[in-house]
Amino acid sequence: MSSEQREGSQETTTTTVEGNGTIAGQNSHSAAPTTLRATSTMVSCQRLRLNPNNEHRPDSYEDLQLDFPNSVYSSLEKYLPPNMLVSNRDEKIKFMTDIMLRHLPHGERSRAQRHSDYRLKITTNYQPLHKELYTLVPTVCFVPAFLKAINENTEESFRNIISEPSPGVFVFDMLQPSFCEMMLAEIDNFERWVGETKFRIMRPNTMNKYGAVLDDFGLDTMLDKLMEGFIRPISKVFFSDVGGATLDSHHGFVVEYGKDRDVDLGFHVDDSEVTLNVCLGNQFVGGELFFRGTRCEKHVNTATKADETYDYCHIPGQAVLHRGRHRHGARATTCGHRVNMLLWCRSSVFRELKTHHKDFSSWCGECFCEKRDEKVRSIDALRKKLFKPRQTQA
Numbered sequence: 001m002s003s004e005q006r007e008g009s010q011e012t013t014t015t016t017v018e019g020n021g022t023i024a025g026q027n028s029h030s031a032a033p034t035t036l037r038a039t040s041t042m043v044s045c046q047r048l049r050l051n052p053n054n055e056h057r058p059d060s061y062e063d064l065q066l067d068f069p070n071s072v073y074s075s076l077e078k079y080l081p082p083n084m085l086v087s088n089r090d091e092k093i094k095f096m097t098d099i100m101l102r103h104l105p106h107g108e109r110s111r112a113q114r115h116s117d118y119r120l121k122i123t124t125n126y127q128p129l130h131k132e133l134y135t136l137v138p139t140v141c142f143v144p145a146f147l148k149a150i151n152e153n154t155e156e157s158f159r160n161i162i163s164e165p166s167p168g169v170f171v172f173d174m175l176q177p178s179f180c181e182m183m184l185a186e187i188d189n190f191e192r193w194v195g196e197t198k199f200r201i202m203r204p205n206t207m208n209k210y211g212a213v214l215d216d217f218g219l220d221t222m223l224d225k226l227m228e229g230f231i232r233p234i235s236k237v238f239f240s241d242v243g244g245a246t247l248d249s250h251h252g253f254v255v256e257y258g259k260d261r262d263v264d265l266g267f268h269v270d271d272s273e274v275t276l277n278v279c280l281g282n283q284f285v286g287g288e289l290f291f292r293g294t295r296c297e298k299h300v301n302t303a304t305k306a307d308e309t310y311d312y313c314h315i316p317g318q319a320v321l322h323r324g325r326h327r328h329g330a331r332a333t334t335c336g337h338r339v340n341m342l343l344w345c346r347s348s349v350f351r352e353l354k355t356h357h358k359d360f361s362s363w364c365g366e367c368f369c370e371k372r373d374e375k376v377r378s379i380d381a382l383r384k385k386l387f388k389p390r391q392t393q394a
């Protein structure tokens with residue numbers, strides 16, 4: 001399915017929202033997890049540096065801006081050869097980055113390099129307005145009830161604060177109003193800088209003309225923490241069937257709708273396993289998110305069943321969490337200005353497994369029905385075989 005298939009009625013044709021096709025965008029991220037498998041140098045040297053308690057103590061990479069997601073460095077570290085394990089962190093980063101770049105296909109490699117140069121150009125020139133946004137401080141960012149549920153980290157604690165108005169769509173209060181305001185001001189500040197410097201920035205994906213990629217101007221580390229510490233625990237409970245427990249990279253951006261911005265967003269699926277969509281504000285009319293059932297690649301254009309139709313109205317600070325393959329779109333924002341923060345969370349493990357099991361997806365509404373009908377048919381056949389009507393004798 002191409003990224004530009006948008007013909008036909010808005011609700012019957014599905015489009016995959018992909019990153020900007022001209023550069024790496026999130027593709028550099030989606031390529032990185034594959035590299036995990038390909039780095040035979042690392043995998044073959046599975047000796048670990050041990051402390052006196054026989055535990056491997058990996059370095060932390062969270063405070064850095066790196067070419068690949070920070071979590072990839074943390075998870076690769078244990079596969080480093082013994083001589084590297086005793087090196088300092090910068091040497092390890094260089095070693096791992098070199099290997100990952102070397103194992104990317106040539107086109108991917110140069111795209112990843114170009115994207116990394118692009119980010120560096122922005123982050124060395126752009127002056128953030130609110131530095132405190134760039135390190136995630138949970139009490140500044142989240143409402144207390146959300147924090148409490150995350151700290152308790154049980155299905156019950158999540159169910160206390162999260163509602164599921166339609167199967168697979170989870171809604172909860174998440175962000176503090178003051179945090180939303182700071183984010184809106186930061187985005188305005190970034191766009192002012194873009195306007196003044198005439199720097200050509202890449203938009204979040206092929207379907208949005210406006211909005212910005214948060215990862216590109218320094219918020220990637222903060223968003224990594226958001227995914228790992230706050231979204232993955234929830235996804236582990238509600239989306240384990242699509243790799244919710246193993247989310248390991250993300251694409252973070254904002255979309256903007258209203259006058260002089262995008263109007264609506266066509267029917268599509270995201271390039272993510274789990275999507276977090278949280279409204280930052282502000283005053284607007286319209287912009288409802290419409291959902292039409294979850295589908296695998298094979299069934300993406302099949303009809304919507306009545307119980308799969310659901311419309312959600314955005315409220316500032318409130319988050320929606322859904323599978324990336326849950327078909328959706330956004331209606332026109334008819335008045336005012338709407339800004340939403342999106343975090344497309346991905347799992348390299350799930351993507352790898354999916355390449356081996358293409359025939360049936362438990363989470364796909366259509367696969368599920370096919371399987372159920374198949375079961376009914378085989379039970380019927382068995383019943384007919386076992387209970388053949390006896391022939392009456394003359």
Ligand SMILES: O=C(O)CCC(=O)C(=O)O
Nearest residue numbers: 017255265270330340342
């Ligand atoms: O505008 C919205 O709330 C939806 C955005 C969305 O689905 C996306 O960017 O993938």
Ligand SMILES: [Fe+2]
Nearest residue numbers: 017268269270
């Ligand atoms: Fe989407």
